[in-house]
Amino acid sequence: MSLRGNWRIPTEILAGAGRVAELPGRVKAAGIARVLLVTDPGVAGLPFIAGIIESLKAAGIEPALFKDLHPDPLHADVMAGAAAYKAHGAEAVIAVGGGSGLDCGKSIALAVSTSKPLWDFEITLAGPELDRPMPPIFAVPTTAGTGSEVGRASVVIDPAKQRKYILLHAQMLPRLVILDPELTYGLPASITAWTGMDALAHSLEAYYATFFHPVADGIALEGMRLVKENLLTAVTEPRNETARMNMLAAASMGATAFQKALGAIHALAHPIGARFHAHHGLTNAVLMPYVLVFNRPVCEAKIAQAAQALGIENGFDGFLAWVIGLREQLNIPHTLAALKVTPDALEALAEEAVLDPNTPDNPRIADKADYLRILQAAMSGVFTGLEA
Template sequence: MSTKANWNYPTAIKFGAGRIAELPEALKTAGISKPLLVTDAGLVNLPVTQKTLALLKAAGVEAGVFADVKPNPISANVEAGIAVLRAGGYDGVIAFGGGSGLDTGKVIAFMAGQTRPMWDFEDVGDWWTRADPKGIFPIVAVPTTAGTGSEVGRAGVITDETTHTKKVIFHPLMMPKVVIADPELTVGMPKFITVGTGMDALAHCLEAYCAPGYHPLADGIAVEGIRLVFENLPKVYLDPNDIEARGHMMSAAAMGATAFQKGLGAIHALSHPVGALYDTHHGMTNAVFMPYVLAVNRSAIEQRIARLAAYLGLSPSFEAFQHAVLALRVRLDVPHTLRQFNVDDSKRDLIGEMAIVDPTAGGNPIELTKARALDIFDRALNGWV
């Protein structure tokens, strides 16, 4: 991919193949001289991470590594990372990886200089104002997947292991100072992760577009992000080395996270408790829920989805878009039901209770009552579109 660009929306983004080489300069820009690289346990020993550490060493940057991070990160991971950061005298964080590494790295940097418990900063009302902004360490984000878009977000999703509840920790200064968006870093992803993260990006764009409220900036970004996923995710599924398509997917991921400032909805409100209780992959769980949520929300979004379908070159109707989503899932080998993830109905009632209090539930186009959440869950469990 020959395209390179520098963007300052919503933060400084160095986009393009090979731009990982600019990481040492990005650290200087962010005011970081001794970074702690935070990533997940599955990524730390892979070539993409080791080459990045070698690049830093060659530039004379003394970087530490923290990788005790689960795929669905828990508060204990954050606490352990804070201890490493403080003990090592690090002055900033490189949040490196997919959603788990990015979110955990950001929350570690946020919490490192705070005195209150992490759950005091959950994304509820103005709780973020409780934080001491001087205690927030600078962050440089380096995504290695094209899905969550956490590299351009002001929050991190962490599971409270005592209640098996995913919680959103938020502060405006959690936004990374600089992002290195290099599509070459995503080439080594397994197909399952490529699809799951790509469908996560699609879910972010789609739910942001469908969320109620007036935000034409978010709507425009979301619509183009949806187009990029539909056109490019099948390409990278078939050819993992297609750098141009990988670049478009990396853009779509950042676009989804930028757009969902407008809101998310029932896809995420149900995916969060299922992921917390069954430890399923977040993006792939979103992919399973997507057509069932669309069907239940149809009355509130039919005209909006028809406009979206027309933009995608489909017949301008809800049915055409719904069919396109189902066809995309088949092409990418996305499971049709939750049962294929070994999810059962034993925790059905609990999932319904958790879904309606999830922070994303309020962005659904129609009120997400417990009955409605359970209806969606039953459809996803059994494949009733």
């Protein structure tokens, strides 16, 4: 392994209960008078959104609300948001919500900065120059999973191709992030569980990726520890401030760590989400043990180190058992069949996973045949043969 790397650490973060109240002052201090507030339809109806809008107005800032987006943002959602941004004469984007609201808001900021097709900014390509500076982005997550608030990328679906595109630009990194646990108290138990497992997948895949990035490794280990010690409590005690705050931290840490890399869990989850509209965190959770077993020949020692650091006995086997046990406690299904994935789609899913930009970073080389084996195992619920 080469001891060389390019490392990026995220932006300013305000963490703690009630800190969303500081948002208007920060926006005003940046000299911004008009903003587009982007969120999804479910979050848009929650009382705190009305509170944010009123507090912005009280600070002399004129907000426009854009909420017409899908659970996985479509290209059309982003372009409609860009039109709303321009019509309002906005100078910045405030993205509020889970991954959909955050990714759509960041993508809108990208769209209003370029005349080029959004797909030109796919992560697998050397992105073109912007036509104009990207507007500032303020990010306020309401779920603890994607970590999109500290990322330079967004995920947008092209329905015509049934494909998720990962868009990337350095300026998509939000200027300010607010992690306020009070905004997550109303999350359903299932969404808390699924997004929490997404955070775990981020830290896990970043940790065992083979690039030299000890900073990311340390962040990933702590992110996994926070999930281990807080996710179940956040699910069973939804207004537990400590658990909720720690899960928000774990989500941001997972996304910080995966500046290093992701891998096969995400490479497989992306086409499944695009074709079957399965929740991304839930899909990651279902796939996680199967990919772990597939990767075991090359990452057993690294996972054993993680197990020791997390207080899990029996090395790799103990870590795998912990993951499976955690899924059971969170009522996460064991097979992809529960996500309505159909056997006739497996070959196409394997082909698309090979093309996913996360595939080259998986610690074990995976081709179409390997991905097909993983998918078949995840359909049947049997791990036999995956290590071969």
